[in-house]
Amino acid sequence: MSKSKYQKVKEFHKAFNYPMADKPTPMSMEMVLNRLGFIAEEMIEVLHVTSKDDTEFSQMYDQLIGRMLLSYAKQAKKERVADVLTGQFDGFLDIEYFNNGNYTILGLDPDAPFDLVHDANMNKLWEDGKPRYDEHGKIIKPPHFVPPDEAIKEEIKRQIENAGK
Structure with missing residues (x-):
């Protein structure tokens, strides 16, 4: 039986001494910012490869920031979730679901x-x-x-x- 994607990434984390919890544990604020920073880097890479030139790249980046500001305003109005672990897990599952939707849109x-x-x-x-x-x-x-x-x-x-x- 082949390893799941999760098991392969876990293998990577172990080999590269990246943090791994041995039981379900919420991420610290620093870790969340670190991980989302990695995701942001990949998002900006996708903008760059999609744009035809530096001007379009800059415009796309500005639009993305604008959409993030709208999302920030929406979240700022919400009550805090009491269960941080469930909230973090739900957010990362949603990111994974959207990303799989991206593959579907690409047809790959x-x-x-x-x-x-x-x-x-x-x-x-x-x-x-x-x-x-x-x-x-x-x-x-x-x-x-x-x-x-x-x-x-x-x-x-x-x-x-x-x-x-």
């Missing part, structure tokens, strides 16, 4: 590409089997690291060729 099955990304991430370990980090805690890629970009392109090509079959 993420399972095989996820494995490619996981394998590439696990290859960020150095020759001694240990990770290296910069001063901000970001993983330093070893000299042997190969990004999965070409393999992902090939998988997309395969899915396009097999569409409708």
Whole structure:
């Protein structure tokens, strides 16, 4: 039986000494900001690759910030949820659900590409089997690291060729 996506990410966290709870535990404010910062970085990367030039990229970014300000105003009016763990879990589940909707809109099955990304991430370990980090805690890629970009392109090509079959 193959590992689930959750089990693969857990394997990554263990290999790279990232935090993992041994029982259900709410994230600290610092951890939530850290994790959402990673998500924001990926969101901005998607804006950049979608835009045709720097002007459009800047406009798209401004629109995203505007939408986030509207979401902030909406949340600011709500009562605080008493159960932080359930609230955090629900929010991250919603992010995952929306993200799976993004794959549906793209018409791409993420399972095989996820494995490619996981394998590439696990290859960020150095020759001694240990990770290296910069001063901000970001993983330093070893000299042997190969990004999965070409393999992902090939998988997309395969899915396009097999569409409708």
